[in-house]
Amino acid sequence: MPIIKSLLDTEFNKLTMAQAVLHTYPAVPVKYKFACLNKKLSFLDEVKQEIDHLCSLRFTEEEISYLSSIPFLKTDFLEYLRLFQHNRRYINVYSDKEGGIRIDIEGPWISTILYETPVLAIVSEIYSRQQKNTDSDSHDPEQAMKTGEKILSEKIDYLTELLKTGQIPGFKFADIGTKYRYSLAWHTKVIETLKAKFRPHIFVGTSNIALAKQFKVKPIGTMTHEWLQGHQQLGTRISDSQKAALESWAQEYRGELGIALTDVVGFKAFLKDFDLYFAKLFDGCQHDSGDSVSWCVKLIEHYDKLGIDPLSKTAVFTDGIDFEKAVELHQTFRELINVAFGLKTYLTNDVGIMPPEVVIEMVECNGQPVAKICDTENRSLCKDTEFINYLKKVYQIK
DSSP states (O other), X not given: OOSOOOTTSSBHHHHHHHHHHHXXXXXXXXXXXXXXXXXXXXXXXXXXXXXXXXXXXXXXXXXXXXXXXXXTSOHHHHHHHHHOOOOGGGEEEEEOTTSOEEEEEEEEHHHHTTSHHHHHHHHHHHHHHTSOOSTTSSOOHHHHHHHHXXXXXXXXXXXXXXXXXXXXTTOOEEEOOGGGOSOHHHHHHHHHHHHHHSOTTTEEEESBHHHHHHHTOOBOOOOOHHHHHHGGGSXXXXXXXXXXXXXXXXXXXXXXXXXXXXXXXXXXHHHHHOOHHHHHHSSEEEEOSSOHHHHHHHHHHHHHHTTOOGGGSEEEEOSSOOHHHHHHHHHHHTTTSEEEEEESHHHHSOSSSOOOOEEEEEEEETTEEOOOOOSSSOOOOOOOHHHHHHHHHHTTOO
């Protein structure tokens, strides 16, 4: 059975960005690179076979009909998806000198943007099948599922007790772990269980569109780093690139999907660009690297300084979040600002094995380098040190 069975088995933020790209920069050439940060991977042939299958898929009429029920997805974009099929020549899977897997994606932005999530899900699932979880040094998927169910049950019990005793009023979270999951079967089990155990104002949805459709929960997602990275080479000055990205997003969605990502060139630089106009326009901000407490304190202070009530805005935490950390942050900040949480491998790949740290990142746009400089360490896959140093100089990053 193939790993990806539907083009809807992807993250919602890829579709929301794809629509914006279609309407603004469809022909712009881009390039992405793949990396596994914690282990060398060597299952080249399996990945190639799965990508070949991925490139045979089309959106079904039932899937297009479902997407048409989402009010901010426009008719021309839906018609584009009706015709869409991944082009195999835009993705190259090969071995490096050490025998590890390399994946390059290169082509028009609109034709390549939807590769990231299914390709990472493919790599993650193949990797997971090779991890030993039995006494015989083999992998047993049934054992992994049983282990995952036990761990998930303990997590749910922990959160349920706090909810029952009124310790975390207003607590809400979503699944955003498609790219890093153990398998589609496990991911499906997670969403099914969470929907059964929590009311919709607590478990607010999933970033996976296919599972949102299947279980009738809200699809979750706005933008990712690539939206802001791409704008570094789309005609504006580098120093104005974040403002250009936010403005373009606002023009596309007119008040919908109003959570801004804050760490592409560091939070300090973001706040300089996030002036009164954008702070009023966007519903809130997303934390994805750096110290979460310090980030939220600075965000609240920024809203206060602009004369905006922080309780009218939302802080979304997605970096390494588990229920314990989410509860701590919720209790710290809930009376100061609205808070919400996105959980990744904590939900979709906690089955008794070590998940891979895989990433696909945009490294070029319009034939020029782009990069992100996060608030933790330099996670960028861009190898153009001259450009990275220039980016740091422009945004006064030490």
